[in-house]
Amino acid sequence: MNQQEHKTQNSSLATQRLAILGAGESGVGAAFLAQQQGYDVFVSDFDVIADHYKKQLQDWNIRFEENQHTEAEILSAVEVIKSPGIPEKAPIVKKLREKGIPVISEIEFAGRYCDAKIIGITGSNGKTTTTSLTYHILKNGGLNVGLAGNIGKSFAYQVATEKFEYYVLELSSFMLDDMYRFKVDIAVLLNITPDHLDRYDYKLENYAASKFRVTQNQTAADYFIYCADDPETIKGMAGRSFEAQQLPFSIETKIKPGAYLENDNIVINTHQEHFQMSIKELALQGKHNIYNSMASGIVAKVLELRNESMRESMGNFKNIEHRLESVGKISGISFINDSKATNVNSTWYALESMTTDVVLILGGVDKGNDYSMLKELVKQKVKAIVCLGKDNKRIHDAFEDDVEVIVNTGSAQEAAQVAFHLAEKGDTVLLSPACASFDLFKNYEDRGNQFKAAVREL
Template identity: 80%
Template sequence: MEAQNNIPNQKFPLQGAEGARLVVLGAGESGAGAAYLAQQQGYDVFVSDFGTIADKYKAQLTGWGIRFEEQQHTEAEILAATEIIRSPGIPDKAPIIKKIKEKGIALISEIEFAGMYTHAKMICVTGSNGKTTTASLTYHILKKAGLNVGLAGNIGKSFAYQVATQNFDYYVLEISSFMLDNMYNFKAHIAVLLNITPDHLDRYDYKMENYAASKFRIAQNQTAADYFIYCDDDAETIKGMAQRSFKAQLLPFSIQHMVERGAYLDDQNIIINPILEHFKMSINQLALQGKHNIYNSMASGITARVLEIRNQTIRESMTDFQNIDHRLEFVAKISGIAFINDSKATNVNSTWYALESMGNNVVLILGGVDKGNDYNMLKELVKQKVHSIVCLGKDNSRIHEAFEDDVEVIVNTNSASEAVQVAYHLAKRGDTVLLSPACASFDLFENYEDRGNQFKTAVKEL
């Protein structure tokens, strides 16, 4: 697939920048790391954040001697830049982004920038759901195999900071659509596209094809020596692939049918057969259970086999892997009621996967900032498995409209503590209280981690 939207005539300095002006917009993990790497490469760096900068990042920037501002954008400083690195959370509609584009200043992502300063092989994972789990599992397998590997992107320490301070041979990068939007010359050696389901449509003019196009940028610049791993069961992925050409070697995975090269399900066994000897493992041995995690494990397993990691190492890694926080994380069992923290489920499809892996008798905690959600895909699972819904958000009207005929009880709450108390009283022994909000968290919380942590604290206080 050809690289799309390349920055015309843009020459990026690869060996030091000799005082070129570089502005970083946003001073979170991504922005601070990008600023540090840029300074290391000889740029004159300025960081600008329209919001408040967290104390941790202020201390870092100050310690590094990097100029910064917060709660404003000084246009004279920003528009004098040679290049601008945009943090992924800043949308195209932001006034400063419009002015940068009007002036024709190169606007790139932290991933694009950091990729210029490392010769490591890139294993890049994207998709609407399962990115963090798949990236973490892939990293776990590679690390266990003794590879010199880093984990970055949407997870852990920023990619740029690691490039500045480490010397890895491989990186596993969890990459969101927002990051992909400003990646142009960056190339993934192994690109993984897990699925494409409606998410963040507010950033893509509410057009699914725009969001899908962003996801497919994961494969841009790949050559015949590279690999594109994808889900052959995902309708949007297959639709998008039919409209594009790929130079990379294609390795699909499916639980619905056999594939010649890639991974598939044979009865209760995952079979992986790319390139060399094939791999076989019972799904009952997987540390991660549920249909969605079979897909995640297949994607990680194919990646491992492409890198010629021993079958025994893959099997051991898939058996002993511990899932990340806030992703179907078991918190506690109190009075026979299980509490599960799935705060990372910020879209409907993630919540569908969570419910699909549950038994019956669920009290579901839903709600937050609705990104144009269509709750219809949840209705059947809610009818089968959920007897009560506890809403956790400022505006819960759409949840009431969607499910008022499907559950016995829908209750509004305004805090994690209140939601946990109400859910505990609605549940009985043998039930599961599942926090899987299907929404962003910014109405009541700093982010999904804050929401998950407050949920865990509230459970432990019962």
């Protein structure tokens, strides 16, 4: 159904109730779009609503509640838009499922009113970096493009207020779970590693199935870009069929069409003239970033961007805040803020890209982490570990045989000071916690900002 048909249909929906669970960025954006489309909107958050979101809802005269879910209001809706953070086991979601009321994501809802071409990027690691890089390349290449999903302003709000011809969407597994008819024109699957398994009955195949939803509804005119070196991706593809044209990328084997590595050059072959660039010229260094750059580069070539423009963008891109973000140098010691590393895999990628000795700041709320995959890299590169969390026992147990010095700290300021004293000229102090931040901080941004402030005070 196209936008016009929706508008016609919506004139008859004018009084239909649409309930929205969760009043964060996605919920509030969806509320604005739903009201614009003529729905009777009700927003419900089981927690406190942040002041700036509350003010937006008040300014738009949208009814809302916080610290509770009024079932009579929610269960009278024709459809419910659920925040990605709310699990299936939440009582209100169970009741909606029992009543057969459709529960969808903000992305699914906004997609009904959007005619733009969609680039959807998912994966356990590298999503935000690849999404930001892809957006940067497309914008610099002259395309009228928006950035949304798990990043930036909500997709729904932008659909209501902007007229972009392309969107680059960072799609989490939680968003994909509540997407049904939404179609991605260019789907990117970076990798599949264990994460959020508590939401998937602790089964990796359930989580993988969620990631593969990025390809649902694709046709032969669409593209599926994936990593041929990722074992879980290849395993998951074996039992599935794909309508879209496949463009894999690899640093281990030569692949055509797709992308591969040859003599330290990224080579991209699609139906377009081929693209080549030395990995030494890439703004993003480290093996994992070669993969991220390949994925973004394939998207750009599918969209027929010029090689010169791509080369320039891939060479001058500044990484996102809190993801391997350089904080500066003091007494010859480099400080890097990778607070966004909230799982072990992300920390593995960060360590893998380090070329100096490292003082590693680890810890926080441990989601049942298995630190064994870090052991080899820690042995090779890490001279000391500074723990930043309330309970650090599992970190001590995991690494006491591999690192001579493991110190406990209780604040970002203390962690930065201790790490500074343990490091020597030429070393890197890396905040890459492998854990969530909720024991000592509001969120990973707060943790990263406090760390950066502490470094500036040294």
